[in-house]
């Protein structure tokens with residue numbers, strides 16, 4: 001199939017859907033200049049083993065380094081702009097978003113109901129008593145090696161980023177909502193995820209079991225491509241406006 005006929009076929013598959021769930025990963029934000037986790041030349045974790053850095057053990061070992069790294073990533077996310085892909089998703093009245101991303105670009109593009117499976121760079125809580133930390137946190141404008149986390153006003157424990165680390169359970173409410181959407185959506189669009197991190201990567205399987213139309217937008221095949229009726233070889237910013245517009 002030519003690219004345009006692939007796109008036409010994909011658009012036709014989505015035409016009758018009233019609820020299109022958009023399942024996104026780091027590739028969704030690549031066009032906004034935010035590094036992905038695994039793409040070789042820009043991979044954020046190119047020099048760092050993801051299982052080491054984004055883990056509860058790394059936090060216990062060296063919270064100041066971890067805190068600095070997350071605040072730096074929050075600064076980069078804050079400097080980034082939603083791309084045409086985020087905007088196309090937000091403009092479509094049929095879409096809702098389930099994302100693995102911890103940036104806030106879907107929201108800043110105007111998407112209303114975004115489920116964050118792995119938390120957010122802009123959410124903080126106490127690492128001991130779980131109390132939400134609502135005080136403003138200054139983000140570094142240059143990379144800093146270490147930043148001592150603030151103390152929780154309730155128990156004095158170190159405040160941590162509100163993200164899900166490897167080895168940690170996903171937030172219950174978000175997981176339940178994501179499952180519900182995979183079980184009720186009329187169509188699924190998968191964008192920018194290599195599909196290797198579980199249990200998130202297992203969600204599209206729930207939609208696939210219902211035989212709803214599944215479209216994947218990705219520059220190269222992924223561990224989820226076999227689930228898609230159509231794989232549009234392209235980028236989020238390049239393909240989504242044409243697919244959803």
Ligand code: BV8
Nearest residue numbers: 025026027036037038100166167192193194197198235236
């Ligand atoms: C848990 C937040 C248990 C932190 C992240 C089986 C079942 C369950 C668990 C496991 C399992 N096997 C292994 C595990 C453990 C682990 C896991 O999955 N490991 C992997 C590495 C094998 N899972 C966990 O630890 C999870 N927790 O299972 O807990 C439990 C249960 C009860 C009680 C206690 C414990 C927690 C996982 C969450 C970890 N946190 N993020 C942070 O970011 O710092 S994961 C992080 O990595 C992201 O959130 C995302 O999920 C993942 C990155 O993947 P992608 O988003 O797909 O990004 P990637 O770079 O890989 O791919 C980008 C894609 O975009 C590529 O395909 C590329 O081609 C494409 N692309 C590039 N440019 C563009 C593009 N696409 C479109 N447009 C472009 N321009």
Ligand code: ZN
Nearest residue numbers: 126129152155
């Ligand atoms: Zn506390």
